[in-house]
Amino acid sequence: MKRSSILESRRKSVSPAIRQKVSLSFQIVDRIHEILEMKGFQQKDLAVMLGKSEAEISKWMRGTHNFTIDTLVKIEEALGAPILEVYTKKGKEPHLV
Amino acid sequence: MQKYSIELVEEYEKINFYSIHLEEEELTELERFFEKFPEGCQYDEEVDVILSWMDKIAEKGALERYFRPEGKYGDGVGVIPIDVGNKLRLYCLRLSDKILVFGNGGIKDSKSWEESETLSPYVELLMDTSRFLSSRVKNGTVLLVDKEIIGNLNFTRDEKK
Numbered sequence: 129m130k131r132s133s134i135l136e137s138r139r140k141s142v143s144p145a146i147r148q149k150v151s152l153s154f155q156i157v158d159r160i161h162e163i164l165e166m167k168g169f170q171q172k173d174l175a176v177m178l179g180k181s182e183a184e185i186s187k188w189m190r191g192t193h194n195f196t197i198d199t200l201v202k203i204e205e206a207l208g209a210p211i212l213e214v215y216t217k218k219g220k221e222p223h224l225v
Numbered sequence: 226m227q228k229y230s231i232e233l234v235e236e237y238e239k240i241n242f243y244s245i246h247l248e249e250e251e252l253t254e255l256e257r258f259f260e261k262f263p264e265g266c267q268y269d270e271e272v273d274v275i276l277s278w279m280d281k282i283a284e285k286g287a288l289e290r291y292f293r294p295e296g297k298y299g300d301g302v303g304v305i306p307i308d309v310g311n312k313l314r315l316y317c318l319r320l321s322d323k324i325l326v327f328g329n330g331g332i333k334d335s336k337s338w339e340e341s342e343t344l345s346p347y348v349e350l351l352m353d354t355s356r357f358l359s360s361r362v363k364n365g366t367v368l369l370v371d372k373e374i375i376g377n378l379n380f381t382r383d384e385k386k
Contacts (some may be wrong), residue, residue, distance in 0.1 A: 130235055134256045135259060138264060138272065142273045143273050189291075192309070
């Protein structure tokens with residue numbers, strides 16, 4: 129499939145850490161979206177639950193936001209569903225959301 | 226008068242990336258954007274975020290919730306959302322989950338794009354393109370079929386000073 133040589137060249141030097149951060153942010157927002165859909169909520173409902181503006185929630189949900197643990201815990205509490213799980217030595221597969 | 230076309234830049238399974246290609250330029254506007262901020266410049270981190278974001282969109286599709294609207298309400302014009310640095314702006318037109326038309330962008334030098342002499346031409350070009358395409362889809366000279374834009378993709382507009 130067609131690719132731009134200019135973009136491909138620049139892609140080679142993208143920092144793996146940044147790539148991973150964006151990937152994780154996408155996983156998180158997709159999981160939040162999944163929970164919202166499951167419970168029949170919209171982003172604006174989440175905004176009300178968290179005492180935030182719709183604009184701020186919308187900003188979080190675009191795939192580049194750097195979520196803090198504080199924020200993730202508040203979202204989990206508000207929605208009553210897990211978002212992240214930490215990989216342990218017990219052999220559990222990470223809960224990839 | 227400004228003449229330009231919409232050209233396919235990259236194709237993926239779920240989505241096509243198109244870009245505006247000005248008649249007088251060798252590269253598309255998307256490629257010109259990356260040429261403006263080459264590796265080693267002070268915006269490396271933001272460019273890395275932009276490309277990583279584009280690659281995720283290529284994988285997942287251009288879902289509306291991933292975009293930050295920037296043009297007029299409902300015209301589909303948006304800016305790539307960057308949460309680090311917050312200095313670079315790359316603009317695009319989201320036609321569907323499967324079709325993106327990228328424009329150009331630059332460094333944020335004012336509170337809003339409307340106030341920026343560097344950024345406003347890029348946004349206005351996409352806004353005009355959105356209007357032209359809507360009109361052509363209505364009259365049947367352009368079709369959006371799956372991830373393809375088919376039909377007359379050559380445009381002429383009055384360049385605003």
